[in-house]
Amino acid sequence: MLDRIEICPRVCGGKPVIAGTRIPVTVVLEQLATGESWESILGGYPELCIEDIRASLDYAKALIDHTDIVSAAAP
Numbered sequence: 001m002l003d004r005i006e007i008c009p010r011v012c013g014g015k016p017v018i019a020g021t022r023i024p025v026t027v028v029l030e031q032l033a034t035g036e037s038w039e040s041i042l043g044g045y046p047e048l049c050i051e052d053i054r055a056s057l058d059y060a061k062a063l064i065d066h067t068d069i070v071s072a073a074a075p
Helices: 025-033 038-044 050-065
Strands: none
Touching (some): 025 038, 025 050, 038 050
């Protein structure tokens, strides 16, 4: 995943992007969330490959795995 996702302050405001592109990981995730097929995403972004979509999902999973969720106490 690390070779497919990059974060650079000069690219897209430091948002994680697909390496070598200006396509934010969030764009890929949003399209998947709205039901777009992998084929449709690849057709819309010919510079992407299947491994880039997998890396986007892996990146999101890694962020969730390393996030502590604290439940707010009920008043």
